Amino acid sequence: MAMCSTFYPRLSTHLNCKSFSLFPVKHRFFVSIKAFSSQTFAPKADDLPASIGFLGLGIMGNPMAQNLIKAGCDVTVWNRTKSKCEPLISLGAKYKSSPEEVAASCDVTFAMLADPESAADVACGKYGAAKGMGPGKGYVDVSTVDGETSKLICKHIRATGAHFLEAPVSGSKKPAEDGQLIFLTAGDSVLYEKAAPLLDIMGKSRFYLGEVGNGAAMKLVVNMVMGSMMASFAEGLVLSEKVGLDPSVLVEVISQGAISAPMYAVKGPSMVKSSYPTAFPLKHQQKDLRLALGLAESVSQPIPIAAATNELYKVAKSHGLSDQDFSAVIEALRVKLQQ
Numbered sequence: 001m002a003m004c005s006t007f008y009p010r011l012s013t014h015l016n017c018k019s020f021s022l023f024p025v026k027h028r029f030f031v032s033i034k035a036f037s038s039q040t041f042a043p044k045a046d047d048l049p050a051s052i053g054f055l056g057l058g059i060m061g062n063p064m065a066q067n068l069i070k071a072g073c074d075v076t077v078w079n080r081t082k083s084k085c086e087p088l089i090s091l092g093a094k095y096k097s098s099p100e101e102v103a104a105s106c107d108v109t110f111a112m113l114a115d116p117e118s119a120a121d122v123a124c125g126k127y128g129a130a131k132g133m134g135p136g137k138g139y140v141d142v143s144t145v146d147g148e149t150s151k152l153i154c155k156h157i158r159a160t161g162a163h164f165l166e167a168p169v170s171g172s173k174k175p176a177e178d179g180q181l182i183f184l185t186a187g188d189s190v191l192y193e194k195a196a197p198l199l200d201i202m203g204k205s206r207f208y209l210g211e212v213g214n215g216a217a218m219k220l221v222v223n224m225v226m227g228s229m230m231a232s233f234a235e236g237l238v239l240s241e242k243v244g245l246d247p248s249v250l251v252e253v254i255s256q257g258a259i260s261a262p263m264y265a266v267k268g269p270s271m272v273k274s275s276y277p278t279a280f281p282l283k284h285q286q287k288d289l290r291l292a293l294g295l296a297e298s299v300s301q302p303i304p305i306a307a308a309t310n311e312l313y314k315v316a317k318s319h320g321l322s323d324q325d326f327s328a329v330i331e332a333l334r335v336k337l338q339q
C-alpha cells in the first residue's frame with residue numbers, strides 16, 4: 001500500500017487501567033517525543049492493514065476517513081445517508097451498500113456513529129458489520145457510547161472470531177480534520193497494535209486502557225467535565241451581560257488567568273455574538289451527560305454539577321438547539337432571563 005508523505009509517526013502510551021495517575025506524566029512525555037518527526041517510529045507500509053472500512057460519515061467520520069484516504073489507505077465507506085459518501089468516493093474511496101458488506105471486504109472496519117442505539121444497530125443489526133466479520137478481521141468503534149453498549153458490540157464481534165477495540169475520541173471537528181484526535185482505546189490488544197498506525201494518521205495520541213468499557217468510561221468522564229465547563233462559562237457570559245459588563249472583556253480576562261482553556265478561547269467570541277457553528281452538536285453533549293449520569297449511578301457516585309448541567313442542556317434541546325454547537329447551551333440561560 002502506498003504511504004503518503006504526510007504520514008506522521010507517533011509514540012503511543014500503553015497503560016493499564018490501574019495507572020490513571022501516570023497519564024499526565026506519560027502524556028507530556030509523549031508530546032515531547034512527538035516533536036521529533038523521526039522515521040524511526042514510522043510503521044512500514046507492510047504493517048498497515050491492507051483494507052480499511054469506515055461506517056458513519058458525519059462531522060467526525062468524514063474528516064477521519066478523509067485523512068486515511070489522503071495517507072494512501074485503501075478505504076471503503078458506508079453511511080446511512082448515501083450522499084455523504086460522495087466526497088470520499090471522489091477522493092478515491094470505494095463504496096459498499098451495507099455495514100455487512102464493508103466489514104466483509106475489509107481487514108479493519110471503523111465505526112463513528114451518533115449514539116448507543118445507532119452504534120449497536122450498525123454493528124449488530126440485520127445487515128450489521130458483525131455479519132461480515134470473521135477471524136483475522138477487526139472492528140474499531142470510535143463512537144461515544146456507554147460501556148454496556150460497547151460490551152454488547154464487543155460480544156457480537158468476538159462471536160465471529162474477529163477482534164474488537166473501543167476507541168472513542170477526544171477532540172472535535174478541527175482536530176479531526178487536522179489528524180489531532182486523542183484516542184481512548186480498550187479491548188483486544190492485538191487489534192490495538194494492528195490499528196495503531198491508523199490511529200496515528202487520525203490522531204495525535206492514544207491511550208490503551210485495558211478492558212472494554214474503560215475507554216467509554218474515560219470518554220464520558222472527560223465529556224462530563226467539558227459539558228459542565230461550557231455551562232459554567234455560559235453562565236458567566238450571561239451574568240456579565242446582565243450586570244452591564246462587556247462579555248468580550250470577560251473572555252479576554254479568563255484567557256489570561258489560571259482558568260483559561262482553549263475551548264473558551266475558541267468558542268467565547270462566537271458565543272458573545274450568539275453564533276454557534278456546529279462542531280460538536282448539542283444533542284451529543286447532552287447524550288454524553290446522560291450516559292455519564294448512568295455511569296455515576298452504576299457506582300453510586302454523586303455528580304450534582306453534571307446532573308444540573310444535564311438539565312440545562314435538556315432545556316436547550318427543548319428550544320430546538322439540538323443540532324447547533326453545544327456552546328448554544330447559553331441560549332437556555334438567555335431564554336430564562338427573558339421569562
Ligand SMILES: NC(=O)C1=CN([C@@H]2O[C@H](COP(=O)(O)OP(=O)(O)OC[C@H]3O[C@@H](n4cnc5c(N)ncnc54)[C@H](OP(=O)(O)O)[C@@H]3O)[C@@H](O)[C@H]2O)C=CC1
Pocket residue numbers: 055056057058059060061079080081084112113114115117118121122142143144145169170171172173279280281284285
Ligand atoms: N462532533 C464532535 O466534536 C465529536 C463527536 N464525538 C462523538 O462522535 C460520534 C459522531 O459524532 P458526529 O460526527 O459529530 O455526529 P453526526 O451527527 O455529525 O454524525 C452521526 C453519524 O451517525 C449516523 N447515524 C445516526 N443515526 C443512525 C442510525 N440510526 N443508523 C445508522 N447511522 C446513523 C449518521 O448518519 P446520517 O448521515 O445518515 O445521519 C452520521 O453518519 C458521536 O458519538 C459523538 O458524541 C466525539 C468527539 C467529538
Ligand SMILES: O=CC(=O)O
Pocket residue numbers: 144169170171172223280
Ligand atoms: O466529544 C467531543 C469532544 O470535543 O471531544
